[in-house]
């Protein structure tokens with residue numbers, strides 16, 4: 001009996017030790033992430049703080065970019081795109097062609113390894129916190145925190161109790177209230193049911209009007225209404241034009257996710 005209990009105790013201790021070791025490993029990797037120093041400073045005192053609002057011209061020039069976690073996999077390979085203020089551009093291309101990466105670079109979530117991302121003709125080394133008031137991103141999964149959402153309705157943590165269509169409509173309403181100079185829409189209408197899609201689409205049309213907008217969309221109607229369509233493949237723009245001119249070239253717009 002004593003031998004059996006002692007044996008069990010040793011076995012338990014051994015498994016606890018291995019759990020502890022795993023725990024230490026996990027904690028170490030969390031701290032490694034927390035300790036990582038970013039070169040992108042939100043409150044850079046030397047960063048340019050635009051006095052008035054931005055006019056919203058966006059310029060990407062010869063951008064080369066790979067994610068830090070996969071430095072030898074180039075995502076953008078000399079990507080260039082110029083958007084005049086108040087104009088809209090739709091980015092289309094197959095899954096993984098780099099559309100969301102471009103949105104991330106305009107937000108300056110990352111810096112390119114080569115080339116430049118400019119807003120109003122100035123390198124994006126702005127005082128980021130002040131610029132982010134003027135650049136608004138509406139994505140597929142907007143984050144809403146627990147609390148009332150302005151309509152005196154309890155929305156739950158991360159808005160989990162709201163259906164996707166309503167979350168997106170709230171995100172768009174917030175975007176309108178911030179009156180941004182640059183609007184970034186990354187699949188803001190995807191995976192919605194027919195009715196929500198229509199309402200969200202109409203709301204977007206209104207907010208896009210006269211505002212610099214970069215749209216990643218899978219609805220042909222949204223793409224068609226953009227001033228310009230840029231087709232991406234292998235990290236560069238392979239075709240550019242409006243819907244009519246691209247159709248005339250016999251180009252079919254690839255649906256995102258294909």
Ligand SMILES: Nc1ncnc2c1ncn2[C@@H]1O[C@H](COP(=O)(O)OP(=O)(O)OP(=O)(O)O)[C@@H](O)[C@H]1O
Nearest residue numbers: 067069070075094095096097098099100101256257
């Ligand atoms: N955080 C990341 N770390 C490493 N690689 C990434 C990261 N995000 C995206 N990638 C890779 O970069 C490439 C471009 O991805 P991106 O998300 O920009 O494509 P996308 O055109 O938006 O695709 P989708 O239509 O599926 O949304 C892909 O090969 C993807 O696997």
Ligand SMILES: [Mg+2]
Nearest residue numbers: 099100101186
């Ligand atoms: Mg994407």
